[in-house]
Amino acid sequence: MAETTSPAITMTCEVCSEYYTDPLMLPCLHSFCKKCLIKAKEKQGSADISLKCPTCDTSVNLPDGKIEGLTQNLWLAQQVKEASVKDKMSKKESTLCEQCSEDTAVTFCCECWLFLCDFCKTAHKRIKSTSQHKLVNIGKESVHQLSTELPNMKQQAVFCIQHSEKLTYYCKDCNKLICQICLNDKHKSHNYNDYLDEGKTARKALKESVASCDGVISPVTEAIANGEKMLEQIATCKEEVRQEIKETFEELKAALDKRCNDLLMETEEIASANRNSVKKQLDRFHKLVKQVSHGRHLASSVSERTDPCEVLSVEKLITNQLEECIEEYKKLPLEINENEAIVTRFDTTVMSNEIHKYGSVFEVDPDLYSIDSGLAIPLATVKKERKFKVALPAGIGKAASYLKTSFIKSDGSKEEGRVVIVNDTNTAIVSCTPQSIGGYELSVTIRGQHIKGSPYQLSVKASRDYTTLTNERSFDLGNRTDSVAVHTNGEVFANSKDGFVQVFSEDGTAVRRIGSKGSGNGQFDYPWGLLLVGDRLYVSDNNFNRVQYFSATTGQYISQFGSEGNGNGQFYTPRGISTDGKSNILVAEYNNKRVQVFKEDGTFVQVIQCDGKATDVAVDNEGKIHVTISNQNHVQVFSPDGKSQLDAYNHNFNSPQGIAIDDEGCIFVSSNNGYLHVLSPDRKHVIKSIPFAKKMV
Template sequence: MAENTSPAITMTCEVCSEYYTDPLMLPCLHSFCKKCLIKAKEKQGSADTSLKCPTCDTSVNLPDGKIKGLTQNLWFAHKSKEASIKKKILSKEAISCDECDDSSDAAVVYCCDCGQFLCDLCKKVHKRNKKKANHKLIGLETKESVKLPTIKHEEGYCDRHTDQKLIYYCHDCEKLVCPNCLPIKHKDHNIEDYIDVGETARKALKESVASCDGVIPPVTEAIANGEKMLEQIATRKEEVRQEIKETFEKLKAALDKRCNDLLMETEEIARAKRNSVEKQLDGFCKLVKQVSHGRYLASSVSERTDPGEVLSVKKLITNQLEECIEEYKKLPLEIEDKKVVLACLNTAAISDEIRKFGSIFEADPASYSIDSGLAIPLATVKKERKFKVSLPAGIDKAASYLKGSFIKSDGSKEEGRVVIVNDKNTAIVSCTPQSIGGYELSVTIRGHHIKGSPYQLSVKASRDYTTLTNQRSFYVGSGTACVAVHTNGEVYASSYDDGFVQVFSED
C-alpha cells in the first residue's frame, strides 16, 4: 500500500516512447517532448489556456496560453541527447555523415565537441582545421561501451550571438544571458555569474532534499501505524463478531432448553389430565358392564318357569343391580377435569428486550486510566500491590472489558497474579509478583493499552519489617493511618481504607 520508492528516471518521453527532444517540464514534474505536448494540446482543443498532463492528468496553466512558455528541461535534454548519441555509436547500423550534404559515405567518427558524426573525408578535413584539430573524436569501429566526454550542447549558447556562451544569470528576467546581451537588454538588471547561481541552486536543492527527509520518515511511520490500525480494525471486528455469535448461540441454546422444558411440562400436564379422565371412564365402563351383565341375567332368569331356578339366583342378581344403581346415583357422569391447558408465552415483553438486547459501541482506551499506585515502581515478592483504574462514564460494566497481565520483563513466561475487581466507577487491579526482578503490568482493552499501561515495576525481596523499630504514629497526610520508620531511614506510610503502603526514602 505504501509507495516509498520513486520509479527510476528514464530518458524516454512517455508520449512518443523515444528519447526526449526539447523536453519541457510541467509543474507536476512530468516532462515531455515539446512536439508531443503541442500534439497533446491540439488534441485537447485550444479553447482554454490549460493543458492536461498526459501522465497524471493534472491541469497545467500554460504561460500566455502557449506550450513554448513551459519550463525547458535542459537536464533531460542533455541526458537524452547523450543517451541517444551513445546508442547510435554502439549500434551496428551505418550512420551518415553530418557534414556531407549527399551523406553518401558512412560516418567513421563522432566529434564530441561539434556533436557531429563525420565520414573519413570530413574527419581528415576536421584534423587539418586549426581550430578543430584538438576536438575529441570517438572511432565508431570500437563498438565496446564508450564513456562519452562532456558533449557541447547548443542550448548553452546565445540565440542572437551564436558564438557566445550563456555565462550570466539575470535575476530580473530569470534567465541565462550572454556577455554581449548584457549591456543591451539587461542594463541595470541584477546579474550574477551563472556558476555562482548554479551553485546556490544546487545548495537550495540539497536543502530541499534534506527537508524532505524530515517529512518522509514520520509520514511513513504514520502510514505504518495506519496499516497496523487497519489490521487491528479487522482483528477487533472478528473478535466482536465472534463474541456476538457465541453470545447468541448461548441465547439460542437457552431458548431451546426453555422450549423443551415447556414442551415437557405440557406433556406432563396432559398426561395427568388424560390419566384422570381415563380413570373416570374406566369406572363408567366397569359400571356399564356390570349393569348390562346383571340386567341380562335378570331378564333371562325372569323368563324361567321353574321357581326354584329363579329363587336360587334372584338375591345375588338384585343385590348386584341395586349396588350398581346405588353407585350410579352417586357417580357424577360429568367428566371431572374440565380445565383447559394454556400456554402463557408473553412474547411482547421479551421481544422488546431482544430488540434492544446488546449494543456495539466504541470505547477510547485512553478514557480508562490507572489513577493511583504508579508513583513508586517498586513491589515486594508475594505482596499484593493495588492499582486503581478510573473507568469512563456511560459504559455499562466498563471494567469487564479490561484485561490484565503481569509478567516478568525478562521475557520469561513467569506470571504474577493479577485480578481486576469492578467497583462502581473504579476498578482495582491487584497484582502479586511471585519472584524478584522486573515486572510489566499491562491493562488492556482488546489489546490496546489504557492510560498508564504498560507499567514497569521492580520487585524486591521481602523487607524485614521486624526492624521497624521506630514505630510511632504521627501525622503525614490525610488518610494516612500508620507511619513507621525503618532503620535504613525509609518511612512507611499506610492508608486507612485501601491497603496502600507508600515507602519514602530518606531524601
C-alpha cells in the first residue's frame, strides 16, 4: 500500500552523505551541496550548460551555464544549522568554544549561534549588546531545552556572495534576493520590494499552494493503491494463466501418451497376428520335411533288402505316404504369405504446425465486450432484479470470469451487482436489484477497464399496478399528436400536426417549441415519431421523408438523414422511432412496410421487412423488436438481429399506431380507435384498456 505521509526531509546531502553546505535547490525541488553540484557538473563536461539531477535524473538548464546561478536554499541551510547544533548538543564528546577555540564549550547562545566556554560565557554576559542573549547550558536536558528554544533563535543575516552586503531586497523579475549594490547595478528598473514584505507574501503563497494540493494526494494515493492492486492482480492472473497453460498441455501430453500407447498396442496386435500366420505356415513346412525325410529313409532302407517278402510288406505304405507328401508339396506355397513390414503414417509437419498455432495469450481489449441487450429501456423497478446480457469475444476462455460490476446510486452509495455465466461461452448475464428509487450508475469492467459503453445510467422507479391505471392529466396540444417522449429531467415532448414539437414541464406547462412549419433545416411539414437519446431529440417527418435531430435542451438543429424513396436509407412516410440501447436507431416506415436501422449519426445499417404497414417500433429488454402493423391489426416480433420473425400477437387491436415497453416487460399499444392497451409481459392477456383523446398528450 502506498504511504500517505509526507516524506521526511533529511539534513544530509544525497551525494556526499554529510550535512549540507551552501545548499542549492534545483527546479525538481531536490537540494544538494554547492560543491557536490560543481563536481557533478565537472563530470558532465564544462561545455554542457545543463545538469542532471543526481536524484531524479531531471535535466536542469543552468542560468548562464553556471552552478552559481541556481537557487540558494536558505531555508534548508537554516534547518541544517539547527540540526548541527542539536547534533553537537546530543553527542557525549566535548565541543570547543567557538569564541576562543581553546576551552570546552559549556553553553550555547541562541542569538549569536555560538558555543561558548565558561570564560567566554562570562564575557558574553558582561558585554552590553549580548548581555540579554538567551543561553542554553550544555547538559542532560540541553537537547530537550534547545528543541523548545530553537524556534525563537535569532536568524542570522544572509549576505550577497558577490558584494558581501546584507540581502535586503527581492527582485520579482529575477526571482532572487539582492543587496543594495545589486539593486543599484542591475535591478533598479526591475520590479523589486523589501524582502520582509515579500517574505510575508511568499509565506501566504506557499500556504495557498499547500491548500490547493489538498485534493491531489488522496485521489492519486487511491490511484496508486489501485495500481498496486492491479500489479497484484497481474501477478495473480499470470499464475492462473501459467497454471492453465500447464494443465492444458498436461492434458495434451496425456492425450499424446494415450495415443502412443494405443498405437503401440495396435502394433503389437498386428505383429502378433503376422507371427501366428507365419508360424502356422512354418509348422506345415516342418511337418512336410519331417514326413518326406522319414519316408525317404524307410524307402532307401527297405529297397536294399533282398527278401521280397520284407519289401512287399511295407512298400505300399511307404510309396503312398511319399506320394501324399509330393502332392502336399505341390499344393503348398513356398512363399510366406505375410509381409514382415508394419507401415506407419505420421505427418509430423502438420502436427507441429498445429501445435505452434495452438492456443494464444494476449491482453484483454475491453472494447470486445459490450452490453448485448437489456439497455434498450434505461429503466429499472425498485427491489426487482434487472438483467443485462453481455456479449463476450469469441474464443476467449474464462472471459466472463474477469467481469466485475459496480452498481452505484446517485448519492454515491454502492449496491451489489452480479455476473452470471450462462452455458453459451460468448454470453454473460449481469444482474442488479436496486433497493431505492432514483438514478443509478452501472459499471461493468474487465480487469479494471470499462467495457464498451460502460458506465451505464439507469433510472429506478417504483413498481406500478396497471390495473388501477387512469388518465391522471392531459397536456393540451391543440391538434393531432402521434408521438410522445419523456426526457430524464421530466420534460415531456409531443409532436403537433401543425409542424412543431411542443415541450412541456412535468406539471403540463408549455415551456418551448422546437421547429416550425417549413421545408428548411429544423422545420417540419408533419412531424411524427419522437425519440430521446441522452440530450439528442430525433424527429421523423411523415411528409418530408426524413429524420432530423436536435439538442433536446436548446432545440438547436444538429443534422438529418433520409430522403424520399424505397432504397436503403430512404423513406416513404417514416413514423415511429426507437432505440435498441446499443447506439442504433430504428425507424418504422408506413408505405415501405419495413423498419430501417441506422447508427445514431444516420449511417444505414439494415432493413427489417414487415408483413404490412409499420407504424411504430419498440425494443424489449431481451433485444426483441416489436413492430405495430396497422393494416394487419397486430404486432410483429423479430429477433434482436432483425433477421427472423419470432411471433405476432393481436388482442383485438384496431389499426395499432404506437407501441412502448417498460422495464418490467409490460407492453403499451395505442389503437386508432382511441384506446391504449396495456399487455402483460408474456403478451397473453390485456391488463387494461384506457380511452384517450387524440388531441391531448
